Amino acid sequence: MSDFLKKYEVVSDGGDVVVRSLDHFDPDLVFDCGQCFRFAKKDGVWQGVARGRLLRLTREGDDLRIFDMDTAEFESSWLDYLGLTLDYDIVRESFDAADSHLSDAADVGQGIRILGQEPWEALISFIISQNNNIPRIRSLVERLCVRCGKKFSANGEDFFAFPTPDEMATLDESDFAEMGMGYRAAYLVDATRGVREGRLLFDELYDMPTDRVIDRLKCVKGVGTKVASCVALFGLGKYDAFPIDVWVKRILAKYYPDRADIDFGPYAGIAQQYLFYFERYIEGK
């Protein structure tokens, strides 16, 4: 375990886990910056379904409280999910060194961390995201989970896990279209087929260089550079995944007209997320 993990402390507290002195984690930004679509704030507590479980958490001053969890479970899977295995002091230093505009964006988005989502969920979510707005993406993802995800109860309510490929395969294109997926219905069918038939194996992608990962993901119909980059970043932890051909035309052309070849380095994907959030923030969301 490297030194930076000693920057915070994980303790048990009345059936909850409390992460003491945690920097660079603002739930309002983490869960509302457009990287995930299944979390909502309720009575000051962020809650959502992830990895088949209800996750509830809130900030308490310098600490982060995760409800109804023991430290063993937290350390084995949620440390990684919440992005706490990466030192954001180092990320931030690299941004400050790279560029002043990015540094400004990082000021605004201070507290964003990249979650470690399931690649399958990221793939489906970001196929749905194309040419769609965030409230509608949330609504469509939820509709999909209610339709074919496993139902479970937690904290006195019913929730639905994100459907597995097999569960998605019980639906056809017309079912997805009925849900309001539009022309993405065919893409969802192909993604499901691709994973079930082994054309796309996520396990092979973790140790692969990011550019090859993106090429592989593009074997699914409806997955281009942008969607593939989001899956690589949010679902496979490829922090350098940067959707260059899309953002060169949008964000880069907008903020870096004379520097189309700017290199954001090993955390380019995180830089991209700060810039995405910054654009939403300065344009009033």
Next chain:
DNA sequence: TGCCAGGCCGAAA
């Protein structure tokens, strides 16, 4: 009522 949204596909130049 229009415009637009975490884009991609396929055709045309």
Next chain:
DNA sequence: TTTCGGCATGGC
């Protein structure tokens, strides 16, 4: 290789 129209749908 780059450019561009079309695409389903519903937030705003």
